[in-house]
Amino acid sequence: MAIRQLPPNLINRIAAGEVVERPASVVKELVENAIDAGARRIDVTATGGGLQLIRVADDGAGMGPDDLALAVERHATSKLNGDDLSHILTLGFRGEALPSIGAVARLSITSRAQGAKEAATITVDGGRKAPLKPAARSSGTEVEVRDLFYATPARLKFMKSERAEAAAIADTMKRLALAHPDIAFALSNGERTTLRLEACPPGLMDHALARMGRILGSDFVDDALPVSAVRGTMSVEGFAGLPTLHRPNxxxxYLVVNGRPVRDKLIAGTVRAAYGDLVPRGRYPMLALFLTVPPEEVDVNVHPAKTELRFRDPNAVRSLLIGALREALGAAGHRATASLSQSALERMVRPSAPHAYAGPQAYQSRPSPRTFGLAERGQAPLTPVSMPSGDTRGSTISDDETxxxxxLGAARAQVQDTFIIAETDDALVIVDQHAAHERLVYERLKRSYGNGGIARQMLLIPEVSEFDGEAAAALVAASDALERLGLVVEAFGPEAIVVREVPGLLGNCDVKGLLSDLAAALAEADDGEGSGLLADRLDHVLSTMACHGSVRAGRxxxxxxxxxxxxxxxxxPFSGQCNHGRPTYIELKLTDIEKLFSRR
Known part of the structure; x- marks a missing residue:
C-alpha cells in the first residue's frame, strides 16, 4: 500500500484518542488551560457523566479574536517561551487539547481578553470550524463541550457508567484543586453543586491543610504529619497520614510536581517504600506531597496526558522523598490515628431495637465475630464476675513513678491475658501486648543489625528440629546470612537442623516455629544461596524473628x-502499629466514654 498524507480531520481524531481518553480527560485539559490563564476562580459543570455537556468557565486573562481563532488549530499554543522544551513552566504546552476535543465533539469557546471591549465566540463541530462571531461575556473564557465522542461512536462503547465517569471527573477536580489551593473551584452536575472550594490564603503549611481536609476528609486533618525537606535545588513539603490511617487503594x-498533579510510578513506589512495613500489605497511606524540581530536571513530555514524568536524577528524588517521609513518621513516635478510637466507640453501641411489626424472627442473628457477641452477653442472666486476669493492686510501684x-498512662489491669488497660489523665488506653512487644523487638533487632550485628546467646542445650530435605538444605545454605542475624544453625543429618545460638533479644522463643517461618521466607528468595535474603527480605526476616520473640497473647x-x-x-518510633501494620493500641477519651452513659 502506498504511503499517503493523512487529512487534518483524521489527524485530529487520532490525536484525540491519545489526549481525550474519557470525559475526565477533557475536564483536566480545560481546567489546566484556565489555571495557565491565571484564573482565580474556575467553575465546572458536567452532565451525563460529562458525555452530554462539559462547561468550564474562568475569570482568567481571556483571548482576543485572533488568538481565539488560532486556539483551535493544531499545535498552536501561547505556553511555550521560544522553542525550549526543557523549561516548561505551564501545565499545557502541546496545543493539541482544543483541536482534539473539537474533532470528536461539539466545541464552543467564548472569550474576552482583559481590557477588551467585547467578547468573541468560535465553534468546532466534529472538526468543522465555523467563523468567529461577536459575543457578550465578562473577562475570561467559557468552554462548552457537548455530545462528547458523537463523531467517533466506537469510543462510546468504552465509556463506563454515568456514575463512574462523574466520579472520575470529581477525582480530577480534586487533584487539580489540591495542587492549586490559591484558586477557588466549583463542580456541578447541572442540578446541584457537588464540590465547592474557596481559595486559600498563601502559605501551604498554614492554610492549605483546610483544603486537604475537604478533599481527604477530617480524619486526615486530625492525623496529618507535616513533611518538609530540601536537598540541593529540590524541595518537598506537604502532609502525610499516620501509618494507621490507610485505605484499600x-x-x-495525592502527588504534585511543580504544580502538576501526577500519578508517577517512581514517586508512588517511593512513597510505598518510605512507609514500608508500617502499612499492612494491600493497603495504601493517605498523603498530599508537593515536590518542587527545577523544570530542566524533569521531563513532563513523556505521555500525552502528562501524568507521568521522567526525572533526570530519579535517585535524588527518591532519596529526598524517603528521607522526608521517614523523618516525619519517626517524629510521630508511638502515635496512632484518632479514628481508631471513634471506630471502637461506635462498635460499643448496640444496634437499635427491631420494629415491633418485624416479627419475632427479625432480630435473631448470630453474634458478629467482630463484636464477640457483646450485645447478646449483655442481655444474658448475670453470672459471677471474675477478676481481671492481671491488675496492678499490690504493686510496689507508686503512682509518682508510673x-x-x-x-500512654499507667497500667491498671490486664484483660484475657492479652490486653493491657492503662489510664491517663483524660483517657483509657487499651494495648495489644503481643502486637506492641512485637514492634518493640523488631525495632531493637533493626537497630542492633545496623550497629554492627545482633548479639547472640548460646543455648545450654542445642535444639534439634526436623524438616523436609529442601527446607533443611535451604536453611543450611543460608547459615552465613542467618549467623549475621544472630541465629547459628548447622546441618544435623539430611533432614534436621541443630540451633546452637539465637539472638539475645528473642529470649526463650519458639525455635522450631522460627525456623519453619525462615525456611518459607528463604523459599521466596531469589536464589538458593540466601544471598537475596539480606538485601531484599531483611525486614521480613527480622519481623519474623520479632514475632517469635515477643510477649504472646495469653501470658x-x-x-x-x-x-x-x-x-x-x-x-x-512506629510503635503505634505492629510489624504487619495493625494498630497496637487504641485510646478512648473519657469525654467520649461519658457520652456513652449520657453523662454529657
Whole structure:
C-alpha cells in the first residue's frame, strides 16, 4: 500500500484518542488551560457523566479574536517561551487539547481578553470550524463541550457508567484543586453543586491543610504529619497520614510536581517504600506531597496526558522523598490515628431495637465475630464476675513513678491475658501486648543489625528440629546470612537442623516455629544461596524473628512488666502499629466514654 498524507480531520481524531481518553480527560485539559490563564476562580459543570455537556468557565486573562481563532488549530499554543522544551513552566504546552476535543465533539469557546471591549465566540463541530462571531461575556473564557465522542461512536462503547465517569471527573477536580489551593473551584452536575472550594490564603503549611481536609476528609486533618525537606535545588513539603490511617487503594495519595498533579510510578513506589512495613500489605497511606524540581530536571513530555514524568536524577528524588517521609513518621513516635478510637466507640453501641411489626424472627442473628457477641452477653442472666486476669493492686510501684501523666498512662489491669488497660489523665488506653512487644523487638533487632550485628546467646542445650530435605538444605545454605542475624544453625543429618545460638533479644522463643517461618521466607528468595535474603527480605526476616520473640497473647504480666512495656512504646518510633501494620493500641477519651452513659 502506498504511503499517503493523512487529512487534518483524521489527524485530529487520532490525536484525540491519545489526549481525550474519557470525559475526565477533557475536564483536566480545560481546567489546566484556565489555571495557565491565571484564573482565580474556575467553575465546572458536567452532565451525563460529562458525555452530554462539559462547561468550564474562568475569570482568567481571556483571548482576543485572533488568538481565539488560532486556539483551535493544531499545535498552536501561547505556553511555550521560544522553542525550549526543557523549561516548561505551564501545565499545557502541546496545543493539541482544543483541536482534539473539537474533532470528536461539539466545541464552543467564548472569550474576552482583559481590557477588551467585547467578547468573541468560535465553534468546532466534529472538526468543522465555523467563523468567529461577536459575543457578550465578562473577562475570561467559557468552554462548552457537548455530545462528547458523537463523531467517533466506537469510543462510546468504552465509556463506563454515568456514575463512574462523574466520579472520575470529581477525582480530577480534586487533584487539580489540591495542587492549586490559591484558586477557588466549583463542580456541578447541572442540578446541584457537588464540590465547592474557596481559595486559600498563601502559605501551604498554614492554610492549605483546610483544603486537604475537604478533599481527604477530617480524619486526615486530625492525623496529618507535616513533611518538609530540601536537598540541593529540590524541595518537598506537604502532609502525610499516620501509618494507621490507610485505605484499600492509592486514590487518596495525592502527588504534585511543580504544580502538576501526577500519578508517577517512581514517586508512588517511593512513597510505598518510605512507609514500608508500617502499612499492612494491600493497603495504601493517605498523603498530599508537593515536590518542587527545577523544570530542566524533569521531563513532563513523556505521555500525552502528562501524568507521568521522567526525572533526570530519579535517585535524588527518591532519596529526598524517603528521607522526608521517614523523618516525619519517626517524629510521630508511638502515635496512632484518632479514628481508631471513634471506630471502637461506635462498635460499643448496640444496634437499635427491631420494629415491633418485624416479627419475632427479625432480630435473631448470630453474634458478629467482630463484636464477640457483646450485645447478646449483655442481655444474658448475670453470672459471677471474675477478676481481671492481671491488675496492678499490690504493686510496689507508686503512682509518682508510673503516673497517668505519661502519654500512654499507667497500667491498671490486664484483660484475657492479652490486653493491657492503662489510664491517663483524660483517657483509657487499651494495648495489644503481643502486637506492641512485637514492634518493640523488631525495632531493637533493626537497630542492633545496623550497629554492627545482633548479639547472640548460646543455648545450654542445642535444639534439634526436623524438616523436609529442601527446607533443611535451604536453611543450611543460608547459615552465613542467618549467623549475621544472630541465629547459628548447622546441618544435623539430611533432614534436621541443630540451633546452637539465637539472638539475645528473642529470649526463650519458639525455635522450631522460627525456623519453619525462615525456611518459607528463604523459599521466596531469589536464589538458593540466601544471598537475596539480606538485601531484599531483611525486614521480613527480622519481623519474623520479632514475632517469635515477643510477649504472646495469653501470658499474664506483672504490673512492672505492663508499665515497662508502655514506657518502651513511648520511646520507640512506629510503635503505634505492629510489624504487619495493625494498630497496637487504641485510646478512648473519657469525654467520649461519658457520652456513652449520657453523662454529657
Amino acid at each position: 492509592g486514590m487518596q495519595a 503516673g497517668t501523666d505519661y502519654p 499474664r504480666l506483672s504490673p512492672e512488666e505492663m508499665n515497662a512495656l508502655l514506657r518502651d512504646m513511648e520511646r520507640t
